[in-house]
Amino acid sequence: ARARAASAAFQANPVAWDELRALDLPAAAIEAALLAALPPGPLGRLLDIGTGTGRMLELLAPRAESATGIDLSREMLALARARLSASGLGRCTLRQADMMRLPFPPASFDLVTLAMVLHYADEPAEVLAEAARVLAPQGTLAIVDLAPHGDDALVRRLAHRWPGFPAPQVAAWLAGAGLAPRPAVALPGPLTVHLHIATRAVPATSRAGAARIDA
16 A cells, blocks of 8 residues: 555655655756766666655666665655666665665675765765675775755755765865765755765775786
């Protein structure tokens, strides 16, 4: 019954459940920038943290070997299930889980995404450390989130924990989690959105060994 109700609600007003679109952000441009920033070809094992309505899975699962979405909300998971079923992506796995305690072994995924999720976290650095833990060697972590803004009413209305993040702060958290962040990409709109891409950092000893082999 919950799944049927969620399907009806999503089909009646899907925009209300999609934060990028609900905030009138340029969703198509943001998604295009994300696709352009990801490695070409197959994406391997995908994990979408805070999957919400499942839009990231809908966008990326066709290129993935496997696709898993987690969310703490059963209602959002029901919406995601309805969306993915309608898109012919019923093979995606959806699980109720806490982003602070991911129920996966280390190095389980080749691509981990957090789209409009981090501003809900009590401890963003810990969430990124947990995302890094499940990222495989040479894996990619992709984050879409708001730049700092002063819209306190929006923060209250949508129960955000943070009013966006400065790009250097996110980069520092990623580096602290053992990842190598690229420079953030700013995507303008009613609110500026930052796209952060990071990869598993190669230890200095490994780089030195590679240099000796090349020599």
